[in-house]
Amino acid sequence: MAFTIQVNGSARSADVDGDTPLLWVLRDVLGMTGTKFGCGAALCGACTVHIDGVATRSCITPIDSIGNSQVTTIEAVGKTDAGAKIQKAWLEHEVVQCGYCQSGQIMSAAALLTSNPHPTDTDIDEAMSGNICRCGTYVRIREAIKLAAQSNAKGG
Amino acid sequence: MTPDRAVPRTTDTDLSRRGFLATAAAAGGGLMLSLALPFGRSDAAFADFAPNAFIRIQHDGQVVLTMPYVEMGQGTYTSIPMLIAEELEVNLKQVRLEHAPPNEKLYANPLLGVQATGNSNAMRGAWKPLREAGAIARTMLVAAAANRWGVDPRSCSAQDGEVVHSVTKRRLKYGEIAADAAKVPVPASVTLKASEAFKLIGTRAKRLDAVVKVNGTVIYGIDARPDGVRFATLAQSPTFGGRLKTVDDAAATAVKGVRQIVRLDDAVAVIADHMGAAKKGLEALKIEWDDGPHAGLTTEAVARELEQATLGAGAVAQNIGDSEAALAGAATRIEANYQVPFLAHATMEPMNCTVHVRKDACEIWVGSQAVARVQAAAAKTAGLPLEKVIVHNHLIGGGFGRRLETDGVIRAVQIAQQVDGPVKVVWTREEDIQHDMYRPYWFDRIAAGLDHQGKPVAWRHRFAGSSVIARWLPPGFQNGLDPDSTEGAIDLVYGLPNFHVEYVRVEPPGIPTAFWRSVGPSHTVFVVESFIDELAAAAKQDPVAYRRALLDKSPRAKAVLDLAAEKAGWGGPLSKGIGRGVSLQSAFGTYLAQVAEVEVSKDGVARVRRVVCAVDCGTVINPDTVQAQIQSGIIFGTTAALYGEITLKKGRVEQTNFDTYQMLRMNEAPVIEVHIVNSSEPPGGMGEAGTSAIVPAINNAIFAATGKRLRKMPIDSALLKQPT
Numbered sequence: 001m002a003f004t005i006q007v008n009g010s011a012r013s014a015d016v017d018g019d020t021p022l023l024w025v026l027r028d029v030l031g032m033t034g035t036k037f038g039c040g041a042a043l044c045g046a047c048t049v050h051i052d053g054v055a056t057r058s059c060i061t062p063i064d065s066i067g068n069s070q071v072t073t074i075e076a077v078g079k080t081d082a083g084a085k086i087q088k089a090w091l092e093h094e095v096v097q098c099g100y101c102q103s104g105q106i107m108s109a110a111a112l113l114t115s116n117p118h119p120t121d122t123d124i125d126e127a128m129s130g131n132i133c134r135c136g137t138y139v140r141i142r143e144a145i146k147l148a149a150q151s152n153a154k155g156g
Numbered sequence: 157m158t159p160d161r162a163v164p165r166t167t168d169t170d171l172s173r174r175g176f177l178a179t180a181a182a183a184g185g186g187l188m189l190s191l192a193l194p195f196g197r198s199d200a201a202f203a204d205f206a207p208n209a210f211i212r213i214q215h216d217g218q219v220v221l222t223m224p225y226v227e228m229g230q231g232t233y234t235s236i237p238m239l240i241a242e243e244l245e246v247n248l249k250q251v252r253l254e255h256a257p258p259n260e261k262l263y264a265n266p267l268l269g270v271q272a273t274g275n276s277n278a279m280r281g282a283w284k285p286l287r288e289a290g291a292i293a294r295t296m297l298v299a300a301a302a303n304r305w306g307v308d309p310r311s312c313s314a315q316d317g318e319v320v321h322s323v324t325k326r327r328l329k330y331g332e333i334a335a336d337a338a339k340v341p342v343p344a345s346v347t348l349k350a351s352e353a354f355k356l357i358g359t360r361a362k363r364l365d366a367v368v369k370v371n372g373t374v375i376y377g378i379d380a381r382p383d384g385v386r387f388a389t390l391a392q393s394p395t396f397g398g399r400l401k402t403v404d405d406a407a408a409t410a411v412k413g414v415r416q417i418v419r420l421d422d423a424v425a426v427i428a429d430h431m432g433a434a435k436k437g438l439e440a441l442k443i444e445w446d447d448g449p450h451a452g453l454t455t456e457a458v459a460r461e462l463e464q465a466t467l468g469a470g471a472v473a474q475n476i477g478d479s480e481a482a483l484a485g486a487a488t489r490i491e492a493n494y495q496v497p498f499l500a501h502a503t504m505e506p507m508n509c510t511v512h513v514r515k516d517a518c519e520i521w522v523g524s525q526a527v528a529r530v531q532a533a534a535a536k537t538a539g540l541p542l543e544k545v546i547v548h549n550h551l552i553g554g555g556f557g558r559r560l561e562t563d564g565v566i567r568a569v570q571i572a573q574q575v576d577g578p579v580k581v582v583w584t585r586e587e588d589i590q591h592d593m594y595r596p597y598w599f600d601r602i603a604a605g606l607d608h609q610g611k612p613v614a615w616r617h618r619f620a621g622s623s624v625i626a627r628w629l630p631p632g633f634q635n636g637l638d639p640d641s642t643e644g645a646i647d648l649v650y651g652l653p654n655f656h657v658e659y660v661r662v663e664p665p666g667i668p669t670a671f672w673r674s675v676g677p678s679h680t681v682f683v684v685e686s687f688i689d690e691l692a693a694a695a696k697q698d699p700v701a702y703r704r705a706l707l708d709k710s711p712r713a714k715a716v717l718d719l720a721a722e723k724a725g726w727g728g729p730l731s732k733g734i735g736r737g738v739s740l741q742s743a744f745g746t747y748l749a750q751v752a753e754v755e756v757s758k759d760g761v762a763r764v765r766r767v768v769c770a771v772d773c774g775t776v777i778n779p780d781t782v783q784a785q786i787q788s789g790i791i792f793g794t795t796a797a798l799y800g801e802i803t804l805k806k807g808r809v810e811q812t813n814f815d816t817y818q819m820l821r822m823n824e825a826p827v828i829e830v831h832i833v834n835s836s837e838p839p840g841g842m843g844e845a846g847t848s849a850i851v852p853a854i855n856n857a858i859f860a861a862t863g864k865r866l867r868k869m870p871i872d873s874a875l876l877k878q879p880t
Contacts, residue, residue, distance in 0.1 A: 036505070098551075126823075
């Protein structure tokens with residue numbers, strides 16, 4: 001049957017089975033390729049999106065579970081306060097290498113910063129350890145999250 | 157390496173875009189069209205200036221650089237433009253990058269002789285030729301401007317994409333003189349800038365690929381979406397060499413969105429409207445396999461075969477003095493066997509390839525480290541002439557050697573031959589790990605003799621394993637040896653008077669091998685640096701001091717060792733259960749020393765807390781990239797040391813996904829400090845050096861922390877567990 005979901009503020013429809021993971025609806029049906037496939041089993045975090053602001057692995061999230069919730073992807077996270085700060089900090093610290101995992105990293109980091117404007121190292125570990133980076137950009141991700149959090153302080 | 161080969165350029169006097177295209181077409185079969193077409197080129201394009209295969213300056217002033225080396229995270233798409241822009245005198249903000257099309261003549265890596273990005277040699281290969289390419293273009297632009305003004309070219313200079321006449325301060329933008337420059341004869345030789353004059357090289361220039369990678373607009377091969385594309389996933393024979401027996405596809409074809417089941421000799425693919433349906437369809441297939449000749453293969457059997465091979469003679473890779481006599485006469489004799497496992501690449505972007513096979517042509521979208529090989533493999537598989545295969549290369553979501561191979565392309569073409577229209581074949585993570593081509597398993601037998609002062613007087617090392625070079629670049633395998641398998645085992649930085657190294661090539665059946673980040677040194681440096689540590693321990697000497705005493709002939713190695721030790725606080729106090737280990741490496745043209753601080757828990761779990769690295773990679777193109785690659789290599793190597801192991805049972809790879817083939821994560825990442833030695837030597841490679849050097853540093857730190865010497869990777873916690 002056809003499902004209509006709210007993606008980045010717009011209603012989008014997909015005629016797929018109800019157990020189809022959101023990841024494939026985004027990437028293949030809607031053509032939004034910013035969200036990445038890494039493992040298909042919620043083990044790597046490459047597919048992370050926000051569902052009502054919560055970092056969620058889209059590769060195991062069936063389309064029929066979404067209902068009226070708001071889905072936000074990497075293509076629109078820059079329009080959120082935390083997302084914009086994280087993206088800016090990512091560029092400032094030159095975090096990316098191959099870049100393939102970075103959509104997911106940024107989505108996890110933006111969700112962290114929204115729920116916790118001044119995360120400690122432990123908070124960062126907890127929020128980010130579900131996201132694998134094979135290029136090993138962890139050192140810079142940590143620095144970038146801290147930089148983005150500082151801009152929170154400056155902004156009051 | 158001749159300049160002509162390194163900087164291909166037209167030989168006739170017509171240097172217009174048309175002339176360049178014609179020459180390129182003659183050289184590579186019309187392939188430049190795939191470069192030109194996406195931009196809707198018209199006759200206006202022929203006013204462009206394209207003095208060589210790397211630089212095109214459009215009449216509108218746009219500077220387009222064609223990248224002969226691929227970007228897979230290592231920063232090539234920033235550092236290569238830096239080399240060209242330094243001499244071309246343009247700002248990096250003015251350039252647009254294009255992926256090179258397949259063309260072995262125009263884009264071969266001069267150090268490999270083929271169009272490929274690997275072995276950390278892009279910078280080493282590009283350093284002179286691509287600066288020359290920039291200088292040639294600049295010289296021609298200056299000449300064109302001088303002609304127009306009727307002045308001496310020596311009174312003109314180039315800066316920021318303009319030619320300036322120093323006397324009258326007149327200026328012409330490159331775009332304004334592009335058409336004129338195309339008519340200027342190519343200079344026979346150019347003078348390159350002295351390093352003191354560099355404006356870009358040596359700076360922390362920002363990555364040119366960063367913005368698209370943080371806003372989700374980046375396009376990897378897996379993101380290609382040609383019109384009408386279908387989505388496919390596949391199951392390949394779980395044993396290497398097995399065949400497909402039967403498939404019951406009744407349930408699969410009933411899945412909504414599934415369009416077609418494709419049967420190959422040794423694989424099945426499900427074609428669907430989206431990957432979700434393809435995966436669901438694949439799971440619904442009932443497949444029976446004929447397991448073939450390797451159905452009983454185990455890792456233990458492979459290890460036994462390799463161990464056996466080290467008992468016989470191998471090809472002599474290096475011999476100095478008389479190691480046998482020296483060993484017989486030594487005061488102390490140390491012997492050890494080492495082993496390293498098969499490893500998967502596990503690139504974050506799973507294997508994928510999109511193919512459209514038409515009646516008389518084939519079009520491919522993929523991210524490849526060796527795009528000309530993609531073209532050749534596809535042409536062979538599809539039975540088409542080379543020029544009928546168009547390949548669109550992409551940014552790469554992790555290469556590490558995996559994307560030097562074309563097995564995934566061949567698969568996708570086989571599938572696409574049975575599909576009407578374009579099809580994107582994406583491997584599940586399980587397929588990606590279970591049908592990788594693996595870092596070879598190695599078995600090493602090594603012995604040394606020490607004199608009464610503990611100094612090594614004899615060294616004998618024999619190792620057995622697969623030669624990737626023999627398959628991938630056959631001319632590189634000569635007299636039983638190849639330069640990759642032995643790098644890091646021979647030409648050591650240490651002064652060892654009686655030295656003998658042999659390699660026994662063994663190709664284990666039933667498991668394919670391939671290059672893996674840090675290639676030969678991923679094995680050799682682990683063995684050599686662990687064993688040197690064993691010798692220091694046997695001599696009851698400090699591991700840094702012991703190495704240092706052997707480095708009189710290698711001042712660059714000594715300098716990085718000293719710097720790493722100093723910055724790490726070598727010799728300073730540490731809590732119980734924590735040890736420091738050192739490693740020293742000369743590989744890929746780069747010198748590197750690392751000190752790892754490792755904590756081992758009572759349960760035997762090792763945690764890498766801090767790594768200090770000193771590096772001398774010659775002239776630094778971009779210090780931020782050097783730092784990033786060290787950080788990256790250390791995480792990659794730490795993952796291998798702590799977790800990396802592919803095992804075989806009943807001919808099948810036992811690991812499936814990131815739960816059974818684990819990666820280091822944020823909470824486990826060590827603090828990493830990088831210290832770069834100033835140097836004016838030619839640049840060395842940086843993409844891999846950090847990976848091979850960290851494994852022995854961790855291993856030696858574990859010895860320092862626990863007194864236990866591990867000789868097999870990955871680290872086995874059971875061996876480090878304290879008795880209760």
